[in-house]
């Protein structure tokens with residue numbers, strides 16, 4: 001079967017999903033919606049060269065009702081994630097929802113509960129789990145040849161206030177936060193996945209010198225993971241040298257992960273480049289996980305809501321893709337960073353995962 005996919009939102013990341021779909025046999029894009037008509041029609045024209053084509057809409061609800069897709073990929077601004085995900089779920093459409101899952105934990109719970117009640121599969125687009133360098137690092141960590149995992153330091157610098165950035169990213173009410181919510185949530189996701197542990201508590205300081213909008217332009221956070229491992233997340237959105245590096249320290253060596261670029265290993269001497277395991281493109285792998293989740297009849301690992309594992313699965317390990325409680329946790333950790341900045345205290349993170 002070829003799953004019929006509709007894309008909601010025709011901005012920057014929608015194009016990555018459409019590129020992935022264009023090369024897949026298991027799924028095909030049938031429609032795209034954007035408030036800005038030219039964006040939807042340009043994407044439909046660019047990626048709709050196949051026999052059936054892609055239809056363009058300005059009203060995503062009309063698109064979902066008319067096209068009745070199997071899957072909707074929601075690539076809207078953060079404040080619209082809840083509304084769009086709930087609409088698709090209630091219409092019986094499986095959902096791949098871009099990160100961060102929603103603006104707060106209550107919204108995440110509402111979306112998770114709706115998917116459970118309606119019996120559709122839901123997955124959040126945690127791209128970090130699908131990037132080749134990250135997956136090779138995860139394999140090396142899990143093999144254990146570097147000894148005991150000791151700590152993780154994650155550093156990202158990216159000019160956040162550039163002219164081309166859509167305005168909604170700079171408004172806290174619409175984006176849920178600034179660089180920490182948008183990019184720091186990737187770091188939290190990466191760290192908790194690599195370390196195999198939720199975050200227990202957070203101490204963080206943010207700054208607000210961007211001069212545009214009302215979001216933070218930098219943040220530094222100390223994360224205490226539930227398995228005892230400490231991690232730091234440092235994000236700067238001010239001008240400077242772009243960098244995205246995660247150093248993972250073990251008792252017998254270190255990994256230096258440049259996500260999307262390279263992976264380096266040291267067993268006591270200089271860093272040496274690691275050959276990256278061959279794989280499909282990240283956005284293809286991500287969608288294949290959602291399809292596997294659909295075919296397993298799984299919602300997405302809903303233990304966070306009702307205290308029990310997804311009834312359709314024999315074990316949580318069998319769930320394709322990141323569990324929803326992991327997605328909810330990433331939001332909870334970023335919000336704990338903001339709370340810690342305001343309180344000046346270390347803040348507990350209540351919504352963990354097993």
Ligand SMILES: NC(=O)c1ccc[n+]([C@@H]2O[C@H](COP(=O)([O-])OP(=O)(O)OC[C@H]3O[C@@H](n4cnc5c(N)ncnc54)[C@H](O)[C@@H]3O)[C@@H](O)[C@H]2O)c1
Pocket residue numbers: 008009010011012013014033034035036039058059060074075076077078080098099100125126127166182
């Ligand atoms: N996984 C990743 O690596 C990754 C990378 C970039 C962005 N993202 C996420 O993807 C989402 C979108 O980010 P983006 O960079 O593409 O943003 P964007 O602003 O470029 O795109 C959003 C699009 O939604 C459209 N839109 C707004 N309201 C709408 C509505 N009611 N109906 C239809 N269309 C509407 C806008 O016109 C815009 O074209 C965010 O959640 C972001 O965090 C994820």
